Amino acid sequence: MTESATQNPQTASRNSPLAPPPEIRLEGVLKRFGAVGAANGVSLRLEKGQLLALLGPSGCGKTTTLRLIAGFEEVDGGEIEIGGQVVASSRLHLPPERRRVGMVFQEYALFPHLSVLDNVRFGLHLYTGDRARRARDVLELVGLAGVEDRLPHELSGGQQQRVALARALAPEPALVLLDEPFSNLDAGLRVRVRAEVRAILKEANATAIFVTHDQEEALSLVDRVAVMLNGQVHQVASPQKVYRQPVSREVAAFVGEANFLPGTANGRTVECELGTLELQTPVTGPVDVLLRPENLQVLPGPAAAPGRVRSTLFFGHDQLLSVETGSGAMLNARLGPSFYFAQGQPVHLAVKGPVMAYTK
Amino acid sequence: MDAPGGSHLPSRARLLLHISAGVITGLMLLPLLYLLFRAAGVGPAALELILRPRTGQVIWNSSVLTLGVTALSLLIALPLAWLTVRTDLPGRKIWTVLLTLPLVIPSYVGGFALVAMMGPKGILQSWLAPLGVERLPSIYGLPGALWALTLFTYPYLFLSIRAGLRNQDPALEEAANSLGHSRWVTFWRVTLPTLRPAITSGALLVALYTLSDFGAVSLLRFNSFTRAIYVQYLSSFDRSLAALLSLILVLMTVALLYSERAIQGRARYYRASAGSNRRAKRVRLGRWRIPALLLVIGVVAAALLVPVGVVTYWLVQGIQAGESFAPMWRATLNTVQAGMLAALAATLLALPVAYLSSRFPSRYAALISQAAYIGYGLPGIVVALSLVFFGANYATIFYQTLGMLVFAYVVRFMPQAMGILRTNLLQTSPRLEEAARGLGLNRRQVLGRVTLPLLRPGILAGAALVFLTTIKELPATLLLGPTGFTTLATQIWSATDEAFFARAAAPALLLLAVSATSIVIILGQEKK
Numbered sequence: 001m002t003e004s005a006t007q008n009p010q011t012a013s014r015n016s017p018l019a020p021p022p023e024i025r026l027e028g029v030l031k032r033f034g035a036v037g038a039a040n041g042v043s044l045r046l047e048k049g050q051l052l053a054l055l056g057p058s059g060c061g062k063t064t065t066l067r068l069i070a071g072f073e074e075v076d077g078g079e080i081e082i083g084g085q086v087v088a089s090s091r092l093h094l095p096p097e098r099r100r101v102g103m104v105f106q107e108y109a110l111f112p113h114l115s116v117l118d119n120v121r122f123g124l125h126l127y128t129g130d131r132a133r134r135a136r137d138v139l140e141l142v143g144l145a146g147v148e149d150r151l152p153h154e155l156s157g158g159q160q161q162r163v164a165l166a167r168a169l170a171p172e173p174a175l176v177l178l179d180e181p182f183s184n185l186d187a188g189l190r191v192r193v194r195a196e197v198r199a200i201l202k203e204a205n206a207t208a209i210f211v212t213h214d215q216e217e218a219l220s221l222v223d224r225v226a227v228m229l230n231g232q233v234h235q236v237a238s239p240q241k242v243y244r245q246p247v248s249r250e251v252a253a254f255v256g257e258a259n260f261l262p263g264t265a266n267g268r269t270v271e272c273e274l275g276t277l278e279l280q281t282p283v284t285g286p287v288d289v290l291l292r293p294e295n296l297q298v299l300p301g302p303a304a305a306p307g308r309v310r311s312t313l314f315f316g317h318d319q320l321l322s323v324e325t326g327s328g329a330m331l332n333a334r335l336g337p338s339f340y341f342a343q344g345q346p347v348h349l350a351v352k353g354p355v356m357a358y359t360k
Numbered sequence: 361m362d363a364p365g366g367s368h369l370p371s372r373a374r375l376l377l378h379i380s381a382g383v384i385t386g387l388m389l390l391p392l393l394y395l396l397f398r399a400a401g402v403g404p405a406a407l408e409l410i411l412r413p414r415t416g417q418v419i420w421n422s423s424v425l426t427l428g429v430t431a432l433s434l435l436i437a438l439p440l441a442w443l444t445v446r447t448d449l450p451g452r453k454i455w456t457v458l459l460t461l462p463l464v465i466p467s468y469v470g471g472f473a474l475v476a477m478m479g480p481k482g483i484l485q486s487w488l489a490p491l492g493v494e495r496l497p498s499i500y501g502l503p504g505a506l507w508a509l510t511l512f513t514y515p516y517l518f519l520s521i522r523a524g525l526r527n528q529d530p531a532l533e534e535a536a537n538s539l540g541h542s543r544w545v546t547f548w549r550v551t552l553p554t555l556r557p558a559i560t561s562g563a564l565l566v567a568l569y570t571l572s573d574f575g576a577v578s579l580l581r582f583n584s585f586t587r588a589i590y591v592q593y594l595s596s597f598d599r600s601l602a603a604l605l606s607l608i609l610v611l612m613t614v615a616l617l618y619s620e621r622a623i624q625g626r627a628r629y630y631r632a633s634a635g636s637n638r639r640a641k642r643v644r645l646g647r648w649r650i651p652a653l654l655l656v657i658g659v660v661a662a663a664l665l666v667p668v669g670v671v672t673y674w675l676v677q678g679i680q681a682g683e684s685f686a687p688m689w690r691a692t693l694n695t696v697q698a699g700m701l702a703a704l705a706a707t708l709l710a711l712p713v714a715y716l717s718s719r720f721p722s723r724y725a726a727l728i729s730q731a732a733y734i735g736y737g738l739p740g741i742v743v744a745l746s747l748v749f750f751g752a753n754y755a756t757i758f759y760q761t762l763g764m765l766v767f768a769y770v771v772r773f774m775p776q777a778m779g780i781l782r783t784n785l786l787q788t789s790p791r792l793e794e795a796a797r798g799l800g801l802n803r804r805q806v807l808g809r810v811t812l813p814l815l816r817p818g819i820l821a822g823a824a825l826v827f828l829t830t831i832k833e834l835p836a837t838l839l840l841g842p843t844g845f846t847t848l849a850t851q852i853w854s855a856t857d858e859a860f861f862a863r864a865a866a867p868a869l870l871l872l873a874v875s876a877t878s879i880v881i882i883l884g885q886e887k888k
Binding site for chain 1: 529531532534535536537538539540541542549550553554556641
């Protein structure tokens with residue numbers, strides 16, 4: 001394609017010569033619908049071959065961001081660059097058909113009047129090689145060889161999903177976008193399809209962005225997670241880092257379950273009701289200490305022990321305890337199934353490992 | 361299998377319901393069955409009659425007219441639907457209403473307007489005569505019939521394409537865009553193909569309307585089936601040919617219905633469930649805004665303004681010339697009387713059939729309720745002709761009475777009431793009736809305090825729709841009305857045929873006003 005060949009020298013030089021240039025870059029992207037800001041300055045970078053999840057609650061602007069990247073909406077400010085070429089800014093709007101972006105829609109949007117093969121072949125009009133062969137190869141990649149002549153409604157949900165993926169991958173796009181791709185699959189199928197989709201994207205060496213509100217999906221699927229709240233990206237990091245070291249109280253509360261206890265931080269340590277705890281990143285002053293339920297240890301104690309079990313939820317592989325501390329704070333703790341706790345039982349609470357704390 | 365609900369009816373009442381529904385459907389089938397019987401009675405002479413060149417000519421005429429009107433309607437309706445649904449055309453809501461309204465213009469009123477405007481004694485001729493224009497090109501025949509029928513039937517396609525466009529998943533076009541196709545290519549390769557079901561069903565309505573229309577073709581003297589049947593009926597003592605022509609017309613109708621299924625093909629078009637509930641983004645017309653507006657204005661002018669203007673013009677002419685309104689009051693009274701009787705009878709007869717098919721689903725019930733729709737699919741002239749034969753031969757007491765006419769109306773329009781009642785019943789859970797029983801009401805109390813109150817809107821809407829359709833009916837009224845019985849429809853028709861345009865104007869305006877209200881009822885039903 002001609003657009004990809006014309007590398008914009010300005011943007012190329014802005015990147016450090018050592019780090020590989022990002023395949024996609026968003027810089028302060030703005031989008032308003034009426035008075036409502038759906039994207040309030042979204043900034044994001046992703047390297048070639050990486051999978052990124054745009055994770056956030058509904059209404060946080062993640063789908064809008066995806067549609068801005070694809071070119072279905074025009075930006076009100078900021079800049080979007082794909083494969084070294086600026087595709088959107090306040091002055092420029094490259095139409096979707098010239099962005100080399102493959103999109104997998106939430107409802108798949110397979111063309112109902114075309115066979116599976118024709119759906120996949122639909123975007124190959126600029127492909128220089130053997131188009132039928134390319135379509136068959138991609139269908140084979142997604143494990144759908146043999147259903148080429150069927151119509152979309154004759155396929156199961158999981159198969160439709162994979163046709164949509166094959167159709168998006170076939171023209172070898174610079175970037176693949178997936179909008180809540182697993183939300184239409186039932187829970188049993190979802191886990192399997194997720195792993196398959198990840199494998200397919202990795203095999204195709206595709207750069208991809210998922211939009212999802214499902215934390216488990218985001219954490220288990222991708223290389224990088226971007227947490228989006230209120231129209232802004234709050235943190236972009238590996239799944240482990242986003243979970244273990246959330247940059248803010250809001251991110252911590254959205255990703256995973258979180259307890260907060262008030263405390264006073266003195267650089268490397270923090271004082272709180274549960275004692276002096278080691279900090280992962282230094283802070284000073286009055287803080288909220290993040291305690292993940294699985295980092296809390298609950299031990300049966302004598303009647304004088306400060307904690308009281310208020311309720312228990314037993315799940316089999318683990319159990320969730322609600323414990324009231326001496327000061328009256330309620331903390332959720334997750335522990336193994338072996339111990340039995342009665343309601344009102346006195347307990348000691350301890351914390352495993354270093355913690356995060358956020359200035360109030 | 362247990363019947364859903366209704367099972368609390370005692371078996372005697374259930375038997376009665378099954379029998380009465382069967383008898384009612386039998387009555388609805390009478391015209392078609394008698395026509396078959398009559399045509400079979402022609403014997404070997406039938407082949408000779410069918411093979412006459414004149415019969416072939418009629419088949420050819422009807423086919424050309426039907427295809428032509430359908431194609432022209434599509435040509436008008438597709439851009440109009442797209443403009444009003446998918447672009448930023450100024451005033452698109454008002455245009456949508458105005459572009460739909462021609463639907464309520466009965467074809468003979470449209471025919472009247474055309475003849476009274478462009479005909480030999482029409483407005484245009486009288487304007488041009490001082491300029492030395494002796495004769496306008498004739499509007500009679502195919503061109504006039506094409507013009508009139510296209511302008512008053514394209515709204516069927518317009519509405520169904522609009523619905524198709526609105527239901528289309530906007531993600532389909534976005535997917536095509538992101539796969540590298542421009543908006544133009546996307547329209548031809550994605551939008552249009554996925555509109556196929558909407559286009560096919562709308563085109564079917566247009567084609568069925570055209571094939572069975574009597575008013576426009578008879579006034580514009582185009583020898584298609586319905587006019588040929590009428591002429592044959594008037595001019596000859598041996599009515600076998602009229603019966604045979606009717607049968608061929610029925611066969612063509614069936615062929616049309618069947619071809620719709622064939623065209624729909626194996627592809628299923630659906631909008632994937634919830635989720636992408638977005639509306640598609642509107643296309644900015646930019647410099648195309650003016651041409652688009654001109655197209656819309658042109659169609660509204662031709663299909664709505666000109667007919668209404670012509671009718672008004674002749675009304676004023678008539679008043680100035682001292683035209684008497686007495687015949688119109690007489691005709692209005694007759695029209696209202698016949699319409700009310702038909703509405704009452706149709707609703708009463710529709711109730712058992714609708715109740716049976718919605719509360720006691722079985723193969724029998726499905727067959728009965730589908731068969732009851734046949735009269736709706738039959739061209740009016742066919743129903744009328746068959747009942748004329750039947751009345752003259754077997755029911756001479758009823759022949760040329762108001763009762764016979766009302767029966768014809770019921771055969772043709774009862775399915776409208778039945779459809780509304782059935783929808784209403786299906787939307788009313790039988791669990792409600794059971795809940796009332798559980799609260800200590802007996803069967804009769806449940807009927808009076810639960811079932812009927814819940815059905816009331818359906819009964820009223822159904823009756824109103826039958827009334828409004830009946831008062832516009834032409835062919836059955838012409839053939840079956842008692843001697844000297846004129847309605848608004850027959851008055852317009854005969855006055856136009858004899859070129860007394862001023863005499864047709866007042867009833868035409870009245871009918872237009874009344875039928876405009878019928879669309880309100882139909883749209884009110886669709887919203888549910």
